[in-house]
Amino acid sequence: MGHFTLIHTDKGSKARLGRLAFVRGDIDTPCFMPVGTQASVKALSPRELKEMKTRIILANAYHLFLRPGMDVIRKAGGLHKFMAWDGPILTDSGGYQLFSLALLREVKDDGVEFQSHVDGKKHFFTPADVLEIQNILGSDIMMPLDECVQYPCARDYAETAMKRTIEWAAQSKEFHSAQSRDESKSGQLLFGIVQGATYEDLRKECAKAISGLDFDGYAMGGVSVGEPKSLLYNMTGIVLDLVPAEKPHYIMGIGTPADIIEAVTLGADMFDCIVPTRYGRTGTAFTSGGKVVIRNSPYIEDFRPLDETCDCYACRNFSRAYIRHLFNTYEILGLQLVSYHNVYFYLRMMEQIREAIRHDRFVEFKREFLSSYSAEESVRDS
Amino acid sequence: MGHFTLIHTDKGSKARLGRLAFVRGDIDTPCFMPVGTQASVKALSPRELKEMKTRIILANAYHLFLRPGMDVIRKAGGLHKFMAWDGPILTDSGGYQLFSLALLREVKDDGVEFQSHVDGKKHFFTPADVLEIQNILGSDIMMPLDECVQYPCARDYAETAMKRTIEWAAQSKEFHSAQSRDESKSGQLLFGIVQGATYEDLRKECAKAISGLDFDGYAMGGVSVGEPKSLLYNMTGIVLDLVPAEKPHYIMGIGTPADIIEAVTLGADMFDCIVPTRYGRTGTAFTSGGKVVIRNSPYIEDFRPLDETCDCYACRNFSRAYIRHLFNTYEILGLQLVSYHNVYFYLRMMEQIREAIRHDRFVEFKREFLSSYSAEESVRDS
Numbered sequence: 001m002g003h004f005t006l007i008h009t010d011k012g013s014k015a016r017l018g019r020l021a022f023v024r025g026d027i028d029t030p031c032f033m034p035v036g037t038q039a040s041v042k043a044l045s046p047r048e049l050k051e052m053k054t055r056i057i058l059a060n061a062y063h064l065f066l067r068p069g070m071d072v073i074r075k076a077g078g079l080h081k082f083m084a085w086d087g088p089i090l091t092d093s094g095g096y097q098l099f100s101l102a103l104l105r106e107v108k109d110d111g112v113e114f115q116s117h118v119d120g121k122k123h124f125f126t127p128a129d130v131l132e133i134q135n136i137l138g139s140d141i142m143m144p145l146d147e148c149v150q151y152p153c154a155r156d157y158a159e160t161a162m163k164r165t166i167e168w169a170a171q172s173k174e175f176h177s178a179q180s181r182d183e184s185k186s187g188q189l190l191f192g193i194v195q196g197a198t199y200e201d202l203r204k205e206c207a208k209a210i211s212g213l214d215f216d217g218y219a220m221g222g223v224s225v226g227e228p229k230s231l232l233y234n235m236t237g238i239v240l241d242l243v244p245a246e247k248p249h250y251i252m253g254i255g256t257p258a259d260i261i262e263a264v265t266l267g268a269d270m271f272d273c274i275v276p277t278r279y280g281r282t283g284t285a286f287t288s289g290g291k292v293v294i295r296n297s298p299y300i301e302d303f304r305p306l307d308e309t310c311d312c313y314a315c316r317n318f319s320r321a322y323i324r325h326l327f328n329t330y331e332i333l334g335l336q337l338v339s340y341h342n343v344y345f346y347l348r349m350m351e352q353i354r355e356a357i358r359h360d361r362f363v364e365f366k367r368e369f370l371s372s373y374s375a376e377e378s379v380r381d382s
Numbered sequence: 383m384g385h386f387t388l389i390h391t392d393k394g395s396k397a398r399l400g401r402l403a404f405v406r407g408d409i410d411t412p413c414f415m416p417v418g419t420q421a422s423v424k425a426l427s428p429r430e431l432k433e434m435k436t437r438i439i440l441a442n443a444y445h446l447f448l449r450p451g452m453d454v455i456r457k458a459g460g461l462h463k464f465m466a467w468d469g470p471i472l473t474d475s476g477g478y479q480l481f482s483l484a485l486l487r488e489v490k491d492d493g494v495e496f497q498s499h500v501d502g503k504k505h506f507f508t509p510a511d512v513l514e515i516q517n518i519l520g521s522d523i524m525m526p527l528d529e530c531v532q533y534p535c536a537r538d539y540a541e542t543a544m545k546r547t548i549e550w551a552a553q554s555k556e557f558h559s560a561q562s563r564d565e566s567k568s569g570q571l572l573f574g575i576v577q578g579a580t581y582e583d584l585r586k587e588c589a590k591a592i593s594g595l596d597f598d599g600y601a602m603g604g605v606s607v608g609e610p611k612s613l614l615y616n617m618t619g620i621v622l623d624l625v626p627a628e629k630p631h632y633i634m635g636i637g638t639p640a641d642i643i644e645a646v647t648l649g650a651d652m653f654d655c656i657v658p659t660r661y662g663r664t665g666t667a668f669t670s671g672g673k674v675v676i677r678n679s680p681y682i683e684d685f686r687p688l689d690e691t692c693d694c695y696a697c698r699n700f701s702r703a704y705i706r707h708l709f710n711t712y713e714i715l716g717l718q719l720v721s722y723h724n725v726y727f728y729l730r731m732m733e734q735i736r737e738a739i740r741h742d743r744f745v746e747f748k749r750e751f752l753s754s755y756s757a758e759e760s761v762r763d764s
Contacts, residue, residue, distance in 0.1 A: 321450070325449065
């Protein structure tokens with residue numbers, strides 16, 4: 001069973017250094033989890049992820065339930081074997097996808113009825129169902145069913161959804177506790193998710209209620225859905241101050257390098273985001289000097305690597321001019337290289353964050369990182 | 383400068399074992415050259431190609447002239463540096479592409495006028511121009527400009543094109559000899575190309591004329607353009623019997639495993655083909671038991687590797703069920719894995735071919751390989 005140790009808190013901020021220990025490997029926090037929604041981190045192989053020291057990846061129960069389906073995963077011997085990833089995996093319940101992707105969704109008190117976005121087939125998920133799916137997946141960290149609302153969301157509805165999320169969390173916890181008596185399922189952690197949209201009081205109420213349920217970790221959901229950054233940071237701060245300090249704190253689905261650094265400042269430990277791989281596929285590289293949109297003409301004869309301070313496989317071997325040519329001629333290697341570099345950039349940034357916290361210089365690191373990162377970004381994005 | 387050594391000829395056939403030695407590395411023949419038309423072997427990185435023991439790759443002068451253009455390649459320090467491939471490279475002149483891809487082509491006695499298929503811009507290539515382009519690329523083996531005709535082709539036109547190919551070959555050889563006095567260009571081999579469509583007498587006439595020009599190797603062009611297999615094999619046999627035995631023999635653009643084995647039987651040494659990577663991208667795997675079309679339903683719960691006799695990265699780690707899922711969900715890793723496996727399959731087949739020739743058992747190998755390969759193929763393709 002996984003175990004979290006809080007190692008050190010930065011002297012100048014709430015930034016935390018910790019370690020999540022699993023049988024499948026230890027994870028130093030703050031950490032970034034590359035997203036492998038459909039049992040593949042897009043355009044990257046498991047050995048490439050290992051090579052860049054990925055410790056944990058994310059997959060999605062909703063997607064995997066629909067394709068390839070639970071029969072295939074069960075017969076494969078679980079998700080780790082199916083996708084040949086032997087490190088820890090966190091599976092999202094699919095709460096977010098039910099509200100962003102599924103067709104004809106109807107939320108009832110006992111669960112969600114929806115139509116598959118793949119084939120239109122009807123399904124019904126209860127909180128217990130999504131945990132059973134995650135049992136079959138065999139993920140190391142499971143997420144419970146929650147109700148994720150859009151931004152903006154009327155207060156009334158946000159409150160109803162938040163209360164339902166608490167009710168489902170309680171049911172999930174109960175189901176998981178009963179399950180944990182079964183040895184084969186006792187290795188899976190269960191995190192709680194705090195909802196409440198952009199309403200301070202709802203977030204507080206939810207954070208307190210979820211904290212009372214003794215989860216293995218605490219996540220903030222329903223963010224990065226289009227709300228202004230100020231609201232994102234505000235809600236993050238409020239929630240992180242209320243959830244148990246001795247447990248890992250996971251901010252779901254964020255974000256840009258600046259978002260992650262901001263959330264770390266407020267005490268967040270875990271992140272996942274599609275940004276590095278999605279940007280990678282469209283040819284935008286994250287670099288210490290800001291974003292490089294590789295298709296742009298300044299890079300035609302730029303024989304420097306994507307990031308001169310980076311020692312990843314892409315940066316050690318290929319120039320911006322070459323990668324630009326690959327994108328220009330629709331060569332798949334281009335998106336592979338930028339995806340590789342971007343995930344590497346995120347992982348290295350997390351390493352730098354941890355190093356800074358360890359030496360009580362996170363605030364300094366943050367200032368330096370953001371000033372170098374944004375200065376160039378504004379020039380190059382113009 | 384590259385040097386070819388004929389090591390052994392199989393006792394039961396005309397199959398030859400040889401070695402092409404370059405400063406950038408030795409190539410055992412018969413060999414397969416993965417195709418990197420636009421300075422990238424599609425969906426594979428240089429280190430993956432090295433890992434699977436790729437010794438030489440192919441690139442295309444016509445494509446690279448249009449994108450990224452010669453200025454970029456020159457400033458990059460040549461094609462090897464540009465694409466981070468330090469092994470030998472053979473560059474096709476683009477003769478084939480001028481006739482298959484370019485717009486509004488007009489063949490004149492001194493060269494070809496054409497419009498770029500990318501931006502419609504007009505260009506004119508003389509035989510000397512395409513060698514100068516390949517000088518800038520810095521390839522280890524250059525191909526001269528030739529006129530490639532379609533199948534079927536009227537005899538009159540085939541004869542005119544063949545004669546022009548001979549004339550251009552003579553000009554190319556002369557230009558190359560003059561160039562070779564320049565030390566920086568003296569490392570590049572130049573092969574001759576035999577044309578003549580599907581007419582025995584034209585092929586013979588061309589083979590004799592080209593053989594008289596003392597090229598570093600001899601290629602057969604204008605095949606695999608839609609002609610029946612019997613004609614392909616017939617022309618191959620005729621040409622290979624006429625070109626100098628002490629020089630390498632290259633059959634351009636073929637083929638399937640069966641085509642390659644047939645051509646080796648007739649004395650061919652070098653091959654290039656887009657088939658393994660193109661099939662890889664659409665999810666068809668070459669295996670010792672025939673082709674596996676991974677999207678097909680029999681593979682939904684097939685947890686065996688693509689090829690049970692293969693030890694490539696894809697086969698050591700992933701199941702047919704997983705790779706099918708990747709194709710089914712449009713995950714890029716799927717086409718990466720099948721492309722990887724297919725090129726590996728081709729390279730391993732060439733290794734087996736060489737081993738069989740070495741032990742004078744090529745005919746036996748051919749029978750065994752084709753019987754195992756086709757038996758399954760007919761079942762699975764049905």
